[in-house]
Amino acid sequence: MMETFLYLIAEGFKNLWREKLSVFASIFAIAIAMSFVVFGGITGQDFSRIIKVARSQYxxxxxxxxxxxxxxxxxxxxxxxxxxxxxxxxxxxxxxxxxxxxxxxxxxxxxxxxxxxxxxxxxxxxxxxxxxxxxxxxxxxxxxxxxxxxxxxxQGRLITIIERYYQGFFTIVTGIFVIILLGTMILIFNTIRLTIYSRRDLIRALKLVGATNRFVRFPFMVEGMIEGFIAAMLAGSFAYGFIRVSNYFLAVFTRYKIHWDWQVMWQFVGLMVLFSLIASRQAVRKFLK
Amino acid sequence: MIWFDNVTCTFVKGAGLFDATFEVEKGEFVFVIGPTGAGKTTLLKLVYMEIFPDKGKVVVDKYNSSKIKQRQIPLLRRKVGMVFQEFELLSDRNVFENIALPLKVRGEKKREIKSKVYHVLDELDISDKAGHYPSELSGGEKQIVSLARAIVKDPIVILADEPTGNLDPVSSFKILTLLEQINKEGTAVIMASHNYNLIKDRGHRFIEVVDGRVSA
Missing domain, CATH: 3.30.70.3040 (Alpha-Beta Plaits)
Structure with missing residues (x-):
């Protein structure tokens, strides 16, 4: 059982390597899009902290x-x-x-x-x-x-203005997050679809030798998850870079600095892996009958 | 062991298999002969349940086509070895990995897989090819690897669909001899071929398929 599980995980990694070009293109596109989400998420978290301080002064x-x-x-x-x-x-x-x-x-x-x-x-x-x-x-x-x-x-007017800006920022970041997340899921779905198509010989061979559906599908889902994980880590690195650059420019005008938040980063990675799993599972169910 | 009971399986344009009834006993060697497009491949596909009859039933060991559940099909296929004209080997895996595939699917342990694969490689005299990729093999060698993959899981029957179709006469003869050797060890063999000259004097039973009609 354990041996089969490890074999299927290894197959997932090998699939990534076999389709490296399309996988790399997809991971890179996802990472670029997602880096904005991480940047928005971390800035939002920082903004929330400031809002909290402001609210404590109301x-x-x-x-x-x-x-x-x-x-x-x-x-x-x-x-x-x-x-x-x-x-x-x-x-x-x-x-x-x-x-x-x-x-x-x-x-x-x-x-x-x-x-x-x-x-x-x-x-x-x-x-x-x-x-x-x-x-x-x-x-x-x-x-x-x-x-x-x-x-x-x-200070009713001041409170209203601060809250309005915060609310607007929160809505925009959430909206962008949802759109990019959907786009990411479509990208992963499509990558898995292409992988399934290019691996049809393997799928046929596996089915002929008696592989169960789960055995055939599992490596594709592993592949999707790994793709999501790598894209999330890359997106995190890009966002970290954006934040460093932003802080450099912010230092010219203000003492405010955006603080990097590892908790937000890991939550985001977890979410990405989960959504990648969902996207690849959907692709596998649709295209691997 | 394999029983076709009044099986009809049709495709568009009227092709297919009609009212086929015959039986293949345990350990038997049967040739399925007939011209191209007569329904030989359909007959074999019915055995490994890639397709299902419109009418009648196919029984393979304890699996009945009219009762089998989708999740049981892999279990049936683990008992059936298949050899195809086009070899169906995975080009990105070497000979060892290709042969090991059915055992991996069954969840066997690495040590067992290694021992069984090398045993089969020795038996078919291709041990020196274990690390080769299909693209580095001749047609005959590819078919032997395909045969090795079929027998490594110790099947009850081997279905060979035109296994000599792409081979020269010498390789064809070798494959046929190997199939007979495997059969002597107790595995049933059903081999589809349209090359009557190759198989006519082998002393095995014939099932003839012409225009979808079977005469056993």
């Missing part, structure tokens, strides 16, 4: 009515924490507000006015791990509906 300031006490405000803060998408809400008591005022303006409110007119407030932070587009408005609306909330201050 905050709202909720001001309560000056008429309510700190303990009443604290109850409202508990309500805010329960809102979906809110990571934290920290109460700023009237006393703390006065201290902040004194720190920033150098004047003590009690000395000036003989009372503290500042309201209780709270600082709300958001959950930065939202996968899709982050929308602050539903949260703001829910906060506004809480009794005694007088004002909500936030």
């Amino acid at each position: 905050e709202l300031q909720v001001f309560f009515s000056p008429m309510i006490s700190d303990s009443e405000a604290s109850r409202h803060v508990d309500e805010i924490i329960k809102i979906r998408g809110v990571k934290s809400a920290n109460l700023v008591t009237k006393q703390e507000a006065a201290e902040i005022f004194e720190r920033e303006f150098g004047e003590n409110l009690f000395d000036l006015l003989r009372e503290n007119p500042l309201p209780s407030s709270c600082v709300v932070k958001f959950d930065e791990n939202v996968k899709k587009k982050f929308d602050v408005h539903p949260i703001v609306n829910q906060i506004k509906m809480i009794k005694d909330v007088e004002e909500v201050r936030y």
Whole structure:
């Protein structure tokens, strides 16, 4: 059993070598196309990291009515924490507000006015791990509906712009990825079809000597998988080169650097091998009856 | 061992085999004769179940054409050795690898394969050709390799479809002698040929096919 398995794996490798010209052309075409996907994927991952940092900086300031006490405000803060998408809400008591005022303006409110007119407030932070587009408005609306909330201050426009760009980038990269992946599957499907055609003598001989369908088909599937693996590794190398070059140019304008992410790279290789297997399996099923 | 029961197998334009009924016993040597296009190859294809009868049934050992499942066909073919006029050798593999193919398919161990292949090579006196590629062999040698590939799996029957069709008289005689030698060791042989002069005095049974009609 093991011997047969190893033989079939070896046959898959030999098939690659026997059809080296067409296989090389196909691997190269796939690798070029896929390198954009890897580049997009790694840049996207890096962009996600930046977005996460930006999201961790998003905050709202909720001001309560000056008429309510700190303990009443604290109850409202508990309500805010329960809102979906809110990571934290920290109460700023009237006393703390006065201290902040004194720190920033150098004047003590009690000395000036003989009372503290500042309201209780709270600082709300958001959950930065939202996968899709982050929308602050539903949260703001829910906060506004809480009794005694007088004002909500936030950088709504900036958040919207950042999220819109991120979403656009994410959609484009996903779209390109799907198109290139489909193209890759077609290329592998076609390469296996050509290989089957050029190996028809072997297939006939195998069938005549009593090979099962599985025995005949397996090396072609191995071949497809190896093709996908080599193309993915090559694509990774190309993408690594693109990133190095991009970082070189980025350094002229900004301190931002795209970070190479091995996890994304290996996920991509795994995905490519899986899709290559699917494509070659389909080709084998269609053309090897 | 092989039984054709009222078998009809037709192709377009009316060619094929019609109402064929005959039997081949275990260890028997049978010539299938008839002119080109008479239906000899069809008859052999029915035995290794590349094609199936429209009517009637073909029984080979325990396999019945009307009941056999697709996954059982490889098992049947492992019991049947085949030799063709065009040799059907793989040009990118040497003689050893060509002969080893049926054993690889059966999942035999490397050591066993080596021993069986060299045994057959010795038996057919072509041990010195083990590392040669088909393109380096003469027609007669190619057919001997093809024969070696057929017998290495120890089949119950050898189907030879015009095995001497592309060979000179000396090589043809040698192939025929080898087939008889294999038959003497207990393997049945069904050999299709239109070269009556080559086979007429060999003392074996004839099945004649003319226009798809069989007279056994």
